[in-house]
Amino acid sequence: MADILHRVGIKASSVDAVYQALTTRDGLAGWWTTNTTGEGDKTGNVIQFRFGAGGFDMRVKTLKTNELVEWKLAEGPEEWMPTTVRFELAQDGEYVIVLFKHLDWKEPIEFMHHCSTKWAVFLMSLKALVETGTGNPDPIDIKIDNWN
C-alpha cells in the first residue's frame, strides 16, 4: 500500500472555518471543484465531485467536529478504489494545521504521482479560500502537467 501525505497551515482564528470548507457543498465547491453536489456534514452522505476529466463520489465515513473529516471512495477511477481521504485539523497558534492523507493506493503508479502534486495544489487552494475568500477550484485550478 502507498499513501499521499500533505501538511498545510491556514491562518485562521478558529478551526471552524476550515471544517466548514470541508463539510459543506459551498465550501468544497470553493476550493476543489465548482461542480460539487451533496453536503458533507453527515456520515453516510455521498458527495459527488465532477471535474473536466471525470470525477468521483465520496461517502462521508467519519466526522469529528473541527477535528477530523474522513471519506471513503464510493465511485471513481479504478486506481482510486477503495482509497480513503482524511483531513485532520488542529489549531496551532495563529494557524489551523491540516494533515492530509489519501491512503491505501494499491500501487505507487504514475497516476498516484500526479494526484499527489494535484492534492498539494488543491490544499493550497483550500488555504487561499479560507485566508482570502477565494480559492482555485476546477475549472480554474492551477494546471500541473498534461493530465491537468
Add this chain to the structure above:
Amino acid sequence: MADILHRVGIKASSVDAVYQALTTRDGLAGWWTTNTTGEGDKTGNVIQFRFGAGGFDMRVKTLKTNELVEWKLAEGPEEWMPTTVRFELAQDGEYVIVLFKHLDWKEPIEFMHHCSTKWAVFLMSLKALVETGTGNPDPIDIKIDNWN
C-alpha cells in the same frame, strides 16, 4: 519505508532545459534555494543547499543525461537520513514530464507531510523557471504552513 511522489509536466521543446535546471548551480538556485553551492553535473559531487530554516548536502549518486538525476542525502536533518531524491525525465509531446521521488523515509512523520507539500510547491517553481525564466526559490518560496 514511506515515499513522497510527485509528477509535473513542463512545457519545453527539449528535456535538456530541465536537466540543466537539475544539474547546474544556477539552475538549482533558480527554483529550490538561491543559497546553493556546488555543481550537480558529476556523480560523487556534493551540492550544499541552505534555507532559512537549515539545509542539507546532497551527493550526486546517478546521472543519465536528460533522463535521470539521483541524489543521496550526505548531511541533513535526522529525519531525512538516509533518504534518496530522484528526478526521472521524459519528453511527452510538448511537455517534459518529471517523475519525482523522495524515497525511504523511515516513518511517515508529520515533517514528511510538510516536505511532501513543500516539494510540490518547489516542483511548480521548477516548472515556472523553465517555462518563464523565473522560479520561486527560497527565500521567495511560497509558504505552506508555520514550518514555512
